[in-house]
Amino acid sequence: MSAVSAESHRARRAIFQRLRHGASARNAATPAGDQAPYITPWQDGADLSVSRTTRFIDNARNWQAEVVEATPDTWLQCVVDLIAERELQSVAAGRDSAISEALAGSALADRMYWLDGAIETCRETLFNGIDAGITTATGGVAQTGSLLLQPTVAEPRVLSLIPPVHVAVVHESTLHETLHDAMREQRWVEAMPSNMLMVTGPTKTADIQRMLVYGVHGPRALIVVLIRDAAGGVA
Structure with missing residues (x-):
């Protein structure tokens, strides 16, 4: 593997590690119930009959x-x-x-x-x-x-x-x-x-x-x- 390829590989791995860490932190900080205000109830406008x-x-x-x-x-x-x-x-x-x-x-x-x-x-x-x-x-x-x-x-x-x-x-x-x-x-x-x-x-x-x-x-x-x-x- 060339020096350039090795450096690109390390950079890519570091980016993915930061993304995974960020996703884990967000998931831990956001309870499922907090998503409710952003979800439109399916009943709105639906004919339930x-x-x-x-x-x-x-x-x-x-x-x-x-x-x-x-x-x-x-x-x-x-x-x-x-x-x-x-x-x-x-x-x-x-x-x-x-x-x-x-x-x-x-x-x-x-x-x-x-x-x-x-x-x-x-x-x-x-x-x-x-x-x-x-x-x-x-x-x-x-x-x-x-x-x-x-x-x-x-x-x-x-x-x-x-x-x-x-x-x-x-x-x-x-x-x-x-x-x-x-x-x-x-x-x-x-x-x-x-x-x-x-x-x-x-x-x-x-x-x-x-x-x-x-x-x-x-x-x-x-x-x-x-x-x-x-x-x-x-x-």
Whole structure:
């Protein structure tokens, strides 16, 4: 190791040590109850006469997402039908994701493009040869109708970022009232995700004359396949 590299390594290690020490000191000095004034109660503006699931669906649709309800037995056929109805010829997914085995054994097998190599080797295909990307979601937020995505090596971010259509599969049991509830109930404090995304509807921008326009960049359509729980749903 050169003198410059060794010095850079020591400096980097010293910075991280100071950050860790500072975080520990802040956590010790700030009781959990002190965070309450900074958190908006989820009940504000919520219609408590309807279920969390219904509020998630309504809010997602308000942001131009399409929500398709399914069961643990029918979700795969729903995805197959959605792809066929839209005549999407090439569909990308992660090779080792939670749904890859099911997709590989479905009627979509001959349309699947498996993303299992370096992004640099498939960039051209992703931008010019893929009609849709299919991912899972780790949860949803009823307050805003948002999806929570945690990209991994098995399911890279590009699947929900580049193809014109993003199909996301999410379980009803993972819906939360607010982002704060999701952070607490999924216990992020014990293992903070390195990359967690909150996706609300298809891509949009208001940069052009302050007018909200959908699908200017990234996915023009977001389809949420919501797997309803057999037990009857979330209150």
